[in-house]
Amino acid sequence: MYVAVKGGERAIDNAHQWLAEERRGDPSVPELTIPQIREQMKLAVNRVMAEGSLFDPDLAALAIKQARGDLIEAVFLIRAYRTTLPRLAASYPVDTGAMAVDRRISATFKDLPGGQVLGPTFDYTHRLLDFALMAEGEPSDTPSPPEEKGRSEGQARVPHVTSFLNRDGLIETADPSDATPPDLSREPMELPADRALRLQALTRGDEGFVLSMAYSTQRGYGRTHAFVGELRIGTVAVEVDIPELGFAVEIGEIELTECETVNQFKGSRTEPPQFTRGYGLVMGQSERKAISMSLVDRALRWKELGEDFTGAPAQDEEFVLMHADNIQATGFLEHIKLPHYVDFQAELELVRKLRSEAMAMQEAAE
Amino acid sequence: MTDQAYNFAYLDEQTKRMIRRAILKGIAVPGYQVPFASREMPMPYGWGTGGVQVMAACLVPEDRLKVIDQGADDTTNAVSIRKFFARTAGVAVTEHTTEATVIQTRHRIPETPLKPGQILVYQVPIPEPLRFLEPRETETRKMHELEEYGLMHVKLYEDIARHGQIATSYAYPVKVESRYVMDPSPIPKFDNPKLSGNPAIQLFGAGREQRIYAVPPWTEVVSLDFDDHSFHASKAPHDCDLCGSSHSYLDEVITDDQGGRMFVCSDTDFCEGRRARGMKGRLWAPEPEAAE
Numbered sequence: 063m064y065v066a067v068k069g070g071e072r073a074i075d076n077a078h079q080w081l082a083e084e085r086r087g088d089p090s091v092p093e094l095t096i097p098q099i100r101e102q103m104k105l106a107v108n109r110v111m112a113e114g115s116l117f118d119p120d121l122a123a124l125a126i127k128q129a130r131g132d133l134i135e136a137v138f139l140i141r142a143y144r145t146t147l148p149r150l151a152a153s154y155p156v157d158t159g160a161m162a163v164d165r166r167i168s169a170t171f172k173d174l175p176g177g178q179v180l181g182p183t184f185d186y187t188h189r190l191l192d193f194a195l196m197a198e199g200e201p202s203d204t205p206s207p208p209e210e211k212g213r214s215e216g217q218a219r220v221p222h223v224t225s226f227l228n229r230d231g232l233i234e235t236a237d238p239s240d241a242t243p244p245d246l247s248r249e250p251m252e253l254p255a256d257r258a259l260r261l262q263a264l265t266r267g268d269e270g271f272v273l274s275m276a277y278s279t280q281r282g283y284g285r286t287h288a289f290v291g292e293l294r295i296g297t298v299a300v301e302v303d304i305p306e307l308g309f310a311v312e313i314g315e316i317e318l319t320e321c322e323t324v325n326q327f328k329g330s331r332t333e334p335p336q337f338t339r340g341y342g343l344v345m346g347q348s349e350r351k352a353i354s355m356s357l358v359d360r361a362l363r364w365k366e367l368g369e370d371f372t373g374a375p376a377q378d379e380e381f382v383l384m385h386a387d388n389i390q391a392t393g394f395l396e397h398i399k400l401p402h403y404v405d406f407q408a409e410l411e412l413v414r415k416l417r418s419e420a421m422a423m424q425e426a427a428e
Numbered sequence: 429m430t431d432q433a434y435n436f437a438y439l440d441e442q443t444k445r446m447i448r449r450a451i452l453k454g455i456a457v458p459g460y461q462v463p464f465a466s467r468e469m470p471m472p473y474g475w476g477t478g479g480v481q482v483m484a485a486c487l488v489p490e491d492r493l494k495v496i497d498q499g500a501d502d503t504t505n506a507v508s509i510r511k512f513f514a515r516t517a518g519v520a521v522t523e524h525t526t527e528a529t530v531i532q533t534r535h536r537i538p539e540t541p542l543k544p545g546q547i548l549v550y551q552v553p554i555p556e557p558l559r560f561l562e563p564r565e566t567e568t569r570k571m572h573e574l575e576e577y578g579l580m581h582v583k584l585y586e587d588i589a590r591h592g593q594i595a596t597s598y599a600y601p602v603k604v605e606s607r608y609v610m611d612p613s614p615i616p617k618f619d620n621p622k623l624s625g626n627p628a629i630q631l632f633g634a635g636r637e638q639r640i641y642a643v644p645p646w647t648e649v650v651s652l653d654f655d656d657h658s659f660h661a662s663k664a665p666h667d668c669d670l671c672g673s674s675h676s677y678l679d680e681v682i683t684d685d686q687g688g689r690m691f692v693c694s695d696t697d698f699c700e701g702r703r704a705r706g707m708k709g710r711l712w713a714p715e716p717e718a719a720e
Contacts, residue, residue, distance in 0.1 A: 070507040141468040146434060250463035250638040253566050380564055390473050390636045394553070397474025400505055403679050404498045404535045404694055408597035408616040410680065411664055416591055 085130050099123035108317075108346025109133055113388065114140030115247060115266045117316045117345055134268075134388050141389055145247070154310060156298040158320050158343075159219050163296035165347075168223050170289050170324055176220035181295060182347075223292040224322050224339060233324060233337040253380055260362055260383060264355045265344055267386030275361075275376045275386075276354035284361045284374030287326035288340060295319045295347050319344045321352035325360050327367065338367060358382060437484040437517040443467055447485035447640070451631060454642035459604030460572070461555050466638040471512070475505060478633030479532050479551035480512070482640060486530055486547055486631070487513065492520045494528035499536035499677065499694035506534070523697050535598075537619040539676045539698040542628035544645060550613040552634035555641065557601045557611040577609050580652065588657050597662070602649045609652070610641065617651065618661045618677045624649035666691040671702035672709040 086093065100107055100123040110122040114137045122140060129135035165181025168174055227233040243258035251263070264272055279286055297317050301310040321342040329335035340360030342352035361376040375381050385391060435441065443465075450464035469477040487493070493513055497506040501523040509532060510521050522528050525540040534551045542548060554560075558568045561579045571577070580601060587595045594600075600617035604610050612623055613632060623630065623643060630643040643649060653659040664678045669690040676698055678691040690711055693699035703712065 070502045070504040071511075074504055074507060138468075138472065142470040145468040146438075146440065148440065247465075249465050252463070380566065384565070389468065393473025393475065393477075394636055395474070396472060397553070400475065400534075401498045401503050402535070402614075404616055404677070405598040405614050407664065407678070407680055407694075408618070408662075411662060412595060412597040415662075416593075416595070419592060 085128070094127055096120055096123045096127065099126055105347060106131075106133060106136075108348050109269060109351075110136045110140055112345040112348055112351065113137040113266055113268065114144060115345075116140050116144040134392050138389050138392075151302045153313075154301045154303075156300060156316075156318070158294065158298060158318065159222060161220065161294060161296040161298045161318070161320070162315075163220055163294050165295040166220060166292070167294075168290070168292045170223065170291050171226075174223060174226070176218075220294070222322065224324065227291075227324065227337060231336065234327075234339060236339060251383060253383070255379060255383060257359070257363070257366075260379065261341065261343070261355070261359060263383045263386055264342075264358055265351075267355075268388035268391065269348070269351045269354070271386050271388065271391075272351060272354040272358055275382060276357035278374065279357050279361045279376045284364070284372055284377040286323075286340065286357065286360045288323040288357050288360060289325070290353060291322045291324040293319070293321045293349055293353065295349065317346050319346065319348050319352040321349070321356045323353075323356040323360060338363070434516055436489070437487045437513065438470075439467065439481065439484045444485045447481055450640040451482065451485060451642060454631070454640050455629070455644045457608075458643055458647050459608030459610040459641060461639040461641045463638055464640050466635045469635065471508070473636035474553065476509060476532070476534055476551035477635030478637075478640070479534070479549045479635075480509060480633075481635060482549050482631050482633035483513065483530065483532050484517075486549070487517050487519060489517070489519060491517075491529045492522050492527055494522050494525065494531045494697075495533075496531065496536060496538070496695075496697075497534040498679070499538070500696040502696065524701075525697055535614050535616075536677070536694060537615055537622045539673075539693070539695045540701070541622075542626055544627040546628040548626075548628050548630045550615075550630065550632045552611070552613045552632045552637075552639070554599075555611055555632065555634040555637050555639040557599075557609050572608060575607070577603075580609060584652060584654070588654070594653065594657065594659075600659075601652050603652060604643060604649050605647055606650075610643075610649075612649075616663070616677060617659075618663045620649075620651045620659070621661055664691055667709060668693045668699060668702075669709040669711040671699045671707050671712070673699070673702060673707075 100119045103123070103126065106126055107119050107122045110125055110133055111117055111119065114122065114125070116122075121143065122136065125136035125139040126133065129139060163176075163179055163181075165183060166176060166179045168178065224233055224236075228235060243262065244256065246259060246262055251259070255263070278284070295317070297315040299312045299315050302313050303310050319342075323340035325338045325340055327336060327338040338360065340356035340363075342355030342359065344352045344355065358376055361374070362379055362382060364371055364377050371377055437444075439447070447464055450462045453462045454460065466478065466481060469480055471477060471480065493510065495501065495506045495510040497503040500506065513519060514521050525531065525538040525542070528546065530547045530549065531538065532549045532551070537548065556565070556568050558571055558580060561583055562568050562571065571579070584594050587593065596617065598616045599611055599614040600620055602610050602612050602620060602623060612620060625646055625648065626643070627645050629645055632641045634640070651659040664680060666678055667674045668676060668678060670692050673693055676693045676695060679694045681690050681692055682688070683690055
């Protein structure tokens with residue numbers, strides 16, 4: 063009659079085997095290599111590093127390959143790996159003023175010290191499919207290589223746009239602080255969160271979520287009137303104190319995208335009218351995320367600036383911070399496909415009971 | 429990467445120490461949700477990462493581990509978690525409740541009574557019993573601080589006004605040692621009475637929500653109710669069709685498309701144990717090739 067369903071273990075093994083085959087796809091097509099992904103899928107690699115909170119392009123490329131291109135799954139692989147790594151040291155804060163910029167634009171000033179550097183951007187491309195890429199030839203509009211690349215070695219410091227405004231007192235000062243920022247990968251999130259913790263949650267938050275939150279502020283849900291004061295992409299040096307040596311050593315460089323917005327502010331009871339700041343900093347080249355982050359950061363600062371809470375989702379710290387992490391979100395969402403026989407059985411009994419009582423009452427009424 | 433690249437039971441010792449501190453605090457304040465710095469685990473949130481972390485912090489090499497999901501040892505997620513610890517901790521595993529030193533569970537409490545010295549680890553999706561009445565963590569923590577549980581009683585009362593009874597069939601809220609209202613995880617309310625006065629240590633881990641809480645041995649756990657609408661542990665009104673048990677929680681299995689169904693114990697070890705002792709249900713007919 064009934065044979066108890068056994069064999070979960072064999073089913074799992076078979077599923078894993080099938081998955082491996084699917085990952086490989088048609089074996090007559092050459093397999094992707096990690097360097098290919100790292101070099102040619104760089105923006106995907108950047109996203110996985112940013113949301114995985116681990117700067118390692120090779121591992122991110124491996125995660126993308128293993129995850130069959132599912133970037134959230136790849137982020138998850140990186141997070142699960144990262145969490146096992148020991149903390150050897152904390153670096154000095156990186157100096158984005160000393161960034162070797164590949165791209166640096168300001169939407170608020172036509173020209174400025176350091177110049178407008180367009181860099182490798184999609185911004186002014188026409189979004190036409192380039193069928194030459196499909197034919198695996200050279201792209202149709204490949205320009206001849208420029209004489210010199212935009213970046214020159216020994217480049218001078220590129221000052222931040224907001225520092226020009228700050229000189230005239232037109233923008234709020236951002237006082238430097240030596241306080242150790244909280245770390246939500248090591249401490250449970252505590253609310254209300256300070257700005258450093260909010261920024262950490264946003265920078266590793268899901269790009270789509272942060273984008274939508276930022277977009278909602280532009281459409282009137284917690285409006286902050288943002289201008290992109292400056293967007294810069296480039297590499298910065300990471301310095302770490304080596305106790306044995308007694309001084310700091312540069313251990314490498316990482317690519318960052320930084321966005322500072324300048325926001326209208328009409329003043330409040332305590333503050334005179336001046337511009338305010340929103341800040342975004344993301345690993346890799348990820349300008350959509352960095353701009354989004356700076357808008358959401360600004361929207362979340364309503365309390366310290368004495369603004370009104372209008373009930374907009376992007377102003378609601380608990381709503382934003384508790385739902386920004388895509389690994390948490392996807393896990394909880396997808397877990398509802400796991401067995402729930404027991405709870406469903408309990409609900410089934412309850413509904414049957416309620417129904418029979420309701421029907422009995424109906425019959426009695428008739 | 430080889431298994432040797434990971435520490436015993438996967439987590440590093442600093443992390444385990446942090447989790448153990450949270451567990452000890454939870455045991456010291458029964459029913460109180462202790463925040464802890466939950467780690468990303470190699471299985472997704474929602475798959476029991478809280479329980480797995482609590483388990484990793486509790487395991488010692490001499491332990492004998494049992495993992496159940498929906499009461500069963502052979503559901504895919506139970507198999508997966510058991511394999512994970514067999515691989516990363518190398519501990520012995522068992523399907524027998526009586527032989528296990530540590531049991532990880534999702535959605536059930538075993539039918540076989542637990543003994544002193546055993547640890548039962550629950551996987552918890554939403555640790556906050558007040559969450560669906562008040563979505564804000566900042567508010568619910570305050571409500572617990574002030575022992576302000578009026579909202580919960582209003583909800584239960586509204587259930588009675590609308591349905592004639594409390595319409596919560598699982599994750600039924602309890603009060604621990606007359607102080608904290610606690611979510612017992614999504615166990616059917618049938619299991620609630622087993623929470624109280626249990627000789628085992630009961631630990632609850634919520635990974636995504638970063639909370640651990642505990643019910644120490646012999647703690648009083650009361651399911652919330654009213655004097656004139658008392659709590660009632662309910663189950664399907666049938667006997668198990670395999671082992672004939674009349675007092676175990678049952679799963680309903682649809683056997684054909686003509687409305688045919690059978691009821692079987694959700695606790696597979698309990699059911700097999702009874703059958704091994706010769707007890708038979710309505711439909712039990714052992715098939716030679718099915719015997720494992």
